[in-house]
Amino acid sequence: MAEDKCGIMGCDKSAIRSYAREACERAGLDVKDEEARRVHLCREHNKQYKKSTRTERKLETLGR
Ligand SMILES: [Zn+2]
DSSP states (O other): OOOOBOOBTTOOOBEEEEEEHHHHHHTTOOBSOTTOSEEEEEHHHHHHHHHHHHOOSSOTTTOO
């Protein structure tokens, strides 16, 4: 069985959740697959997603 991997650029950890791609992009995440409906997120990106949906403002310099 294929394991879901995180769908964010430069990340290939195991995913724990999935969200709509649009929501992820709005949260400032770099989604690998531009055509995907849903994006799987690993634990770290899930955390980042939640954080950024709360404080949408200054996210630009969060990642590297
Ligand atoms: Zn990730």
